[in-house]
Amino acid sequence: MxxxxxxxxxxxxxxxxxxxxxxxxxxxxxxxxxxxxxxxxxxxxxxxxxxxxxxxxxxxxxxxxxxxxxxxxxxxxxxxxxxxxxxxxxxxxxxxxxxxxxxxxxxxxxxxxxxxxxxxxxxxxxxxxxxxxxxxxxxxxxxxxxxxxxxxxxxxxxxxxxxxxxxxxxxxxxxxxxxxxxxxxxxxxxxxxxxxxxxxxxxxxxxxxxxxxxxxxxxxxxxxxxxxxxxxxxxxxxxxxxxxxxxxxxxxxxxxxxxxxxDDIKLDRTPLLADRHRPQYHVSPPAHWMNEPHAPIYFDGYYHLFYQHNPQGPYFHHIHWGHWVSKDMVHWRDLPIALAPEKDQLAPDGIWSGSATYDADGLPVLFFTAGNDSASPNQSVALARSTYSEDGDPDLVNWIKHPEPLIVQQKGMGAFGDFRDPFVWKDEDVWYALVGSGIEGGGGAALAFMSEDMLNWTYKGPFYQADLQQFPYLGPIWELPVLLPLGMDKQGENKHLLLVSPVGPGADVEVFYWIGQFDKQKISFIPDQEEPQLIDVGDFHFTGPSGMVDPNTGRNIIFTIAQGDRTSELEYKSGWAHNGGLPLSVYLREDRRLGIEPIQELQSLRGEKRLSLRDKSLADANDLLKDVQGDMLEIQVEIEPGSAAQFGIKIRKSPDGEEETLLYYDLNQTMLLADRTKTTQHPGEKCSGVQGGKLELLGENLKLHIYLDRSMVEAYANGLKSLTTRVYPSRKDAMGLEIWGTGELLVKSMEIWEMQSIW
The missing domain is CATH 2.60.120.200 (Jelly Rolls)
Structure with missing residues (x-):
């Protein structure tokens, strides 16, 4: 040249x-x-x-x-x-x-x-x-x-x-x-x-x-x-x-x-497919950073899911909306970034979390938190419309932002300066919105809004708020409120599920929920009991909730971020940070407790069946387990405790047991626990200690449904609780499994499948 x-x-x-x-x-x-x-x-x-x-x-x-x-x-x-x-x-x-x-x-x-x-x-x-x-x-x-x-x-x-x-x-x-x-x-x-x-x-x-x-x-x-x-x-x-x-x-x-x-300029996930810690059947960005997945919506035969994303690198900064699309909520396809900060007065400093719903014509719209540091407060609720038509943009790649914020926080409207994560849904001809905030001098709150045209919104006061004195771990601010219908209970009452994520001083940053009633007249929530519950008893690895009603099946689906557990230095070396959790179906059980289970579509990922056994002793079960190795597995196991007060399964176990992670139940404490004290010998990894929480089995055997995906561990117990955690073994031979107990026990059943990558 x-x-x-x-x-x-x-x-x-x-x-x-x-x-x-x-x-x-x-x-x-x-x-x-x-x-x-x-x-x-x-x-x-x-x-x-x-x-x-x-x-x-x-x-x-x-x-x-x-x-x-x-x-x-x-x-x-x-x-x-x-x-x-x-x-x-x-x-x-x-x-x-x-x-x-x-x-x-x-x-x-x-x-x-x-x-x-x-x-x-x-x-x-x-x-x-x-x-x-x-x-x-x-x-x-x-x-x-x-x-x-x-x-x-x-x-x-x-x-x-x-x-x-x-x-x-x-x-x-x-x-x-x-x-x-x-x-x-x-x-x-x-x-x-x-x-x-x-x-x-x-x-x-x-x-x-x-x-x-x-x-x-x-x-x-x-x-x-x-x-x-x-x-x-x-x-x-x-x-x-x-x-x-x-x-x-x-x-x-x-x-x-x-x-x-x-395809030449997009982020390429190829170098990460061989990463021995990066999950391969959990949804993730091609590379770099993600926060929570959010704004799930079903349209024209496809599920769309968005996520908080920094396209510049695997660190938290300058947030955009990433975008995936799927036929089954399991096999996802990467799409271009849907929303990015632009040179405007709406959201020049970040496109923060939100939700998706349908407009009056049934077309998808996105509600998001607009970040504008030149405004006070620097957070408002904004909207973007798809350019979809019968002849164009079938993947919903292109979105046009409404030029002005739809809801701007005023003094007296929650905790001023904390106003984010709109959750919007349409009920008949009315749109409702919950916005995460708090009460000045008090605890976290979800604020309620209503609109008849989706553009002009009326503040209806707190939808539900925390008693910070009684429950200090609920924190001064709530993020990511989600409301889902659970249907009628046996008494004929129409129940709803309210999810929130507390933040701020003293907050336990987990996904808390209440089951209760949605008072449509007052646009408020009445919980069946004031004390909140946890879906997941891991420690900060199941956060950032979003949800939708699946139009195909009527199921309530919850999406979360599966936080990593690594130093910034290791995230730099790895080129990625965090991934989504598996999609969960949540429902109201006969006993009025919340039922949780991974969606059935995940069975499509099953490869070779590695083991199937019934009614085996501890020794016999472990003898059959010796030849089963893997870091991408689905495991279903039912254990009758016998004389054991503590019992469960070791995963990612090296042959000599120097590295292993133990998932177990403690009968005396009625707790589901993960022991990571021997998970890794890598000097730079952080994961360690014992984490877990309450699980009342009420005399049932322990039934664990475990998804192991490289560093991801999700254990679903008896359809009632999950325990999500991360493991980063240093040894490449830490691939074994072993049933464990403090006494004689019976393995009533156990099935193990190899799992396939979604990429």
Whole structure:
């Protein structure tokens, strides 16, 4: 690509045409620069080189947004015998951003830089919030000069843009060009010189002075594809910039910039499929961070589920709505991000949790928490509509936000400043909404709203609130309220299920619930008993509830996030954080207790049946279990305790028992427990100790339905409680199973299946 442009003064040139490998050639000096990438050398998955993709010319390099960058140790060389001062500098580069950073500490996500802003040295070309971009340089004499893209010239996601930045010290000009045309200019003093950052490496894709988050993550990194990076120590003219852009157009079919294929730029889950700790039949993002899955909805033959997501890396920051679609709530397909923060006054700072329902025409709509840090409060309830039509957008990929918030918190409307996670449903011709908040000076609360047109909402007061004195663990604020109909009980009363997630000082962050009645006249909830219950007795691994009534079967389905249990350093190394729990069906039992069970569709994942036994002693059962190994299993077991006061099953057990996790029931304490004191010997893993909670079996045998999916363990006991936990064994041979008890017991039945990946 050097034919039309005079390459005099070309100091550095990365064509990114390797197409493979972990280095990139800087062709002017012939230097092979290492590409830093988290999966170059791995601990938990198969090592692989950085991803290369189709570029504007040949190949381009795909930067993952949190670990990928190039460090080049050569320094800029000025003219006129003063190497540390440059009279001119020009940069040209093609970029296709996959995502934008939030702009923490007002720093740029660097495309290329070699700068020290504190010393007013060097240069920085990078992106900022919502696709804005800037070129910044340090001038001799201690001045720092910035030029920014004007409104309307932001860099679009998933499309190629050609950026040029030109500093001409002799003429006193600094300019920006987009796609060959000048879009901004500013003046500096004639005869100005750029002061080189002589003690700093030139970095591609990473800011020289990145801010750190949770000690492990460098912010301000470029996420997307980069190609054809050139740096000159002279000022390119407008004609030369235009010619360099035209040169690409002339080299491609049709004379237009090639489109970026979604499959080329999307997050790729392939490197994570071999991760020995990453679940393979639980729903998860392709990579990086997720919070709770939410807003489940069924439409036109498909289930849609969204999730809180940071596309930049596996850390909590700048939240978007990820999106999956499924025919059966088991086998999911990744779709593009549904909602992202944009340059508007609605939600520029985050798209937080919400729910989905249907409008008056039966079309799906999304209600979400709009994050706007320039507003007070910075949380409001907003809406987005699908672009679905009979002929287009069958996957509900595209959503258009309503331009204004629908519900803005006023003083006296709950705890001011905490107002989020709308749960919206339609009942006949009326829409109802619950919003998570609290009572000023009191406990958590779900606030009630009503609308006849889905756009104009009336506040109806607290739907239900906590008695913080009586139940301090319910905390000062509630998030993620969910209300589901349970139907009639034996006394003919119509029951509902209310779920909440407490947060704030003193809160136990779990999923609490009440069974009670929905008073439609007062739009309030009357619990059968004031004390809340837990669905899951694990510790912070079953959180973030969302729910829906499945139109196909009438079942109430609950989705949760299965929190990980790892350090930020291990999440960095792994490239992912958290996944969804298995979908649960919840219902009102004959005894008026809440029944829970994994959805029946999960049986479609069963592979080979590894074991089936009936009425075996402890010793005989374990003899049959010796040959059953695995970290992706479904296990159903019923144990009659006999003389044992404690009994259960060891999973992920190494042959010598040095690593193992014990799931067991304690008859005397009536508790379901997980003992993780021997789960792992890895010095960096956190999982340890004993966790669990109350489970009244009322004389029944223990019936465990266990789903083991690499680090995920979900144990469902007698259709009443679950215990969700995480295990990260260090040993690859920690794959065994063993029935355990403190006395003689009888294994009434046991069945084990291998489970298949959904990906």
């Amino acid at each position: 050097n034919g039309l442009i005079d390459n005099q003064g070309l100091m550095m040139y990365w064509a990114f045409d390797e197409g493979t490998g972990a280095s990139a050639l800087e062709s002017v000096t012939g230097t092979q620069d290492d590409i830093q990438y988290v999966f170059n050398q791995t601990e938990f998955t198969e090592s692989c080189t950085p991803p290369w993709r189709q570029g504007v010319s040949g190949y381009g390099l795909l930067f993952d947004g949190y670990s990928s960058y190039i460090a080049h140790s050569a320094h800029l060389e000025g003219q006129h015998g003063r190497p540390e001062y440059l009279s001119a500098l020009s940069i040209g580069v093609w970029v296709a951003p996959r995502t934008y950073e939030w702009g923490y500490d007002s720093k740029l996500a660097a495309i290329v830089n070699q700068h020290n802003m504190e010393n007013k040295q060097g240069f920085l070309l990078g992106m900022f919030r919502h696709g804005s971009w800037s070129f910044q340089i340090g001038l001799e004499g201690g001045d720092w000069k910035e030029i920014w893209s004007p409104d309307g010239y932001e860099l679009p996601k998933n499309e190629w843009s050609y950026l040029n930045a030109v500093f001409n010290g002799d003429d006193g000009e600094i300019k920006l060009f987009l796609n060959g045309s000048e879009i901004a200019s500013d003046t500096v003093a004639r005869g100005s010189r750029m002061a080189a950052a002589v003690d700093t490496d030139l970095l591609i894709g990473k800011n020289n002075h990145s801010s750190k988050l949770v000690e492990a993550f460098s912010l301000h990194m470029f996420g997307g594809i980069m190609d054809e990076l050139k740096i000159y120590n002279r000022a390119l003219s407008n004609e030369e910039v235009a010619a360099s852009y035209q040169e690409v157009l002339d080299s491609v079919p049709g004379g237009i910039v090639p489109q970026v294929k979604y």
